Amino acid sequence: MIDLQQIHRNFQVGDQVVHALDDIDLHIAAGEYVSIMGPSGSGKSTLLNLIGLLDRASSGRYLLDGEDVTTLSDIEQAATRNHRIGFVFQAFHLVPRLTAAENVELPLVLAAMPVEQRKPLVARALESLGLSDRAHHKPEQLSGGQRQRVAIARATVTEPAVLLADEPTGNLDHKSGDDVINILESLNKRGITLIVVTHDPEIGGRARRRLEMRDGQIETDSATESQGA
Amino acid sequence: MHNRDVARFALVALRGYPGRTTLMLIAMAIGVAAVVVLTSLGEGARRYVSDEFSSLGTNLLIVIPGRSETAGVNPTTLMGETPRDLTLDDALALTRSYSVRRIAPLNVGSTDVNWHGKQREVTVIGTNHEMLAIRHWELSQGKFLPDSDLDVATPVCVIGSKIRSELFGAKRAIGEWLRLGDRRFRVIGIMGSAGRSIGVDVQETIMIPVASAQQLFNTPSLFRILVEAKSRAAIEPVKRFIVDTLQERHQGEKDVTVITQDAVLATFDRIFSALTYAVGGIAAISLFVAGILIMNVMLVAVSQRTAEIGLLKALGAAPKQIVVLFLSEAFLLSLLGTVAGLVLGEFASLLIRKAFPVLPAQAPLWAVLTAILVALLTGLLFSLLPARRAARLDPVLALSRR
Numbered sequence: 346m347i348d349l350q351q352i353h354r355n356f357q358v359g360d361q362v363v364h365a366l367d368d369i370d371l372h373i374a375a376g377e378y379v380s381i382m383g384p385s386g387s388g389k390s391t392l393l394n395l396i397g398l399l400d401r402a403s404s405g406r407y408l409l410d411g412e413d414v415t416t417l418s419d420i421e422q423a424a425t426r427n428h429r430i431g432f433v434f435q436a437f438h439l440v441p442r443l444t445a446a447e448n449v450e451l452p453l454v455l456a457a458m459p460v461e462q463r464k465p466l467v468a469r470a471l472e473s474l475g476l477s478d479r480a481h482h483k484p485e486q487l488s489g490g491q492r493q494r495v496a497i498a499r500a501t502v503t504e505p506a507v508l509l510a511d512e513p514t515g516n517l518d519h520k521s522g523d524d525v526i527n528i529l530e531s532l533n534k535r536g537i538t539l540i541v542v543t544h545d546p547e548i549g550g551r552a553r554r555r556l557e558m559r560d561g562q563i564e565t566d567s568a569t570e571s572q573g574a
Numbered sequence: 575m576h577n578r579d580v581a582r583f584a585l586v587a588l589r590g591y592p593g594r595t596t597l598m599l600i601a602m603a604i605g606v607a608a609v610v611v612l613t614s615l616g617e618g619a620r621r622y623v624s625d626e627f628s629s630l631g632t633n634l635l636i637v638i639p640g641r642s643e644t645a646g647v648n649p650t651t652l653m654g655e656t657p658r659d660l661t662l663d664d665a666l667a668l669t670r671s672y673s674v675r676r677i678a679p680l681n682v683g684s685t686d687v688n689w690h691g692k693q694r695e696v697t698v699i700g701t702n703h704e705m706l707a708i709r710h711w712e713l714s715q716g717k718f719l720p721d722s723d724l725d726v727a728t729p730v731c732v733i734g735s736k737i738r739s740e741l742f743g744a745k746r747a748i749g750e751w752l753r754l755g756d757r758r759f760r761v762i763g764i765m766g767s768a769g770r771s772i773g774v775d776v777q778e779t780i781m782i783p784v785a786s787a788q789q790l791f792n793t794p795s796l797f798r799i800l801v802e803a804k805s806r807a808a809i810e811p812v813k814r815f816i817v818d819t820l821q822e823r824h825q826g827e828k829d830v831t832v833i834t835q836d837a838v839l840a841t842f843d844r845i846f847s848a849l850t851y852a853v854g855g856i857a858a859i860s861l862f863v864a865g866i867l868i869m870n871v872m873l874v875a876v877s878q879r880t881a882e883i884g885l886l887k888a889l890g891a892a893p894k895q896i897v898v899l900f901l902s903e904a905f906l907l908s909l910l911g912t913v914a915g916l917v918l919g920e921f922a923s924l925l926i927r928k929a930f931p932v933l934p935a936q937a938p939l940w941a942v943l944t945a946i947l948v949a950l951l952t953g954l955l956f957s958l959l960p961a962r963r964a965a966r967l968d969p970v971l972a973l974s975r976r
Binding site: 420 | 576587589881884886888889891893894895969973
């Protein structure tokens, strides 16, 4: 479902060109559980942003469900992010003045879904993450683990095909981090394609398919290794 | 995104930063209130002057002896010209037009008034019975001057209420004889409190028949002749009639000046309207200042909420939606500020009206509408730049900043 072909992403830093992604070829099938690991600056976050259509490749082709999304306009890309991709961030990125329910509702509001359709979806998303009793709390009244669960509810309320998590446990203690990973894995078991960026080998090791990145290239891919073995 | 959701999002955003929102509201409100108050003062001054002139009488023409030539220097201005006096016969001649409703000759002088040893100096007006109707005056007691021929010098007088209280105190004034100069007059009426016109307080004058005044001041001439036309449309024909009639009577000399009250009124009206526009314009500058403040604050809002903008983009907000969100926020702010400013301004005008009842301070509709329009437009215009800056933010950079 995700098909990256000869993807390059270059940044101009001063008078130097940095190759954040250097000729990436990657295919991820629907329903896969992939972790991307590597030292900071290896390009793992850039790769995730590119898959999430937050960033554009300098060259190469990106097919999402067989459709070339590299040539889409800003508006079309925004709509694609809204319907088909969910994001979970390290810093949660909840809007502080909105309640948990309103934060979860946000992607539906942006998609101009009528109120009466929105409400049941939000309620179901909150319930499935055990947050029904926290629906009307502001983010500041929630613990870190609860905040990340609200963020997951927001990411999944549009029922996207892909869930992208960038260091989802980075701001959490061990226990809450474990909970969050369990939730993400259970979502994956129900069919969502899960891609997790992390530098924590314990978390990265739980994925069925593990990518190791270094200097903008995929150094090892557990899928091809097992084929070779 | 639905309009209602946009409005709600903007409202919640404004509530989220109460200090900033309050400051901007105050800035906008002061701007709008300034326009309302200043134009209401200008308009109040205009209406005050206009009312004063209307109190002179309606459809009124004033005949003044002598010619005031404003068209430059001509031989007569250099040589000097002694105008002929206006006489009672001139005044009578002016009644011979169908378009003239009534006339009142006017003689003014100053002399001493005596009653039972009390004495004061007083302005004496010699006129006829028509004066009451021409000037829209009211009597509080008795009768006005009798309806007799202009050259009949009846020894009666009508006194102002202030004269009455000063001379007679609590005693009955009607029927009493008082002395003006060396002549005796019987009091037949007392002016009501409504009589007032520019310069002269009627309550401090004594009115006597014009022939009596001519005898008293020993002059055959008149100070003014007031002419009331039958309608507004008749003012111009009557003016021509007066000039022609008096030219004929004065051996072909055009030696009178006819002022129409409308012309004077129109001049003052123009002056005060210009004044109102000017102060309104100055006040509108404060609206632009408020607009710049809004721009500033919106720029701060954009940089404060960078991560939020990145998030909205990640959740699928198109650049246009981001622009709409920030513009709505600024528009809502301008709208609330405008409403607050209108309330504030109208309240201040009300206070001015209460404090100075003679000044009908009320902002004209055009000023209020302009203030609203300018406030909303500046609010939108000045937030366009911040909104577009927000829309152009790179989501990756925006999200990585905390």
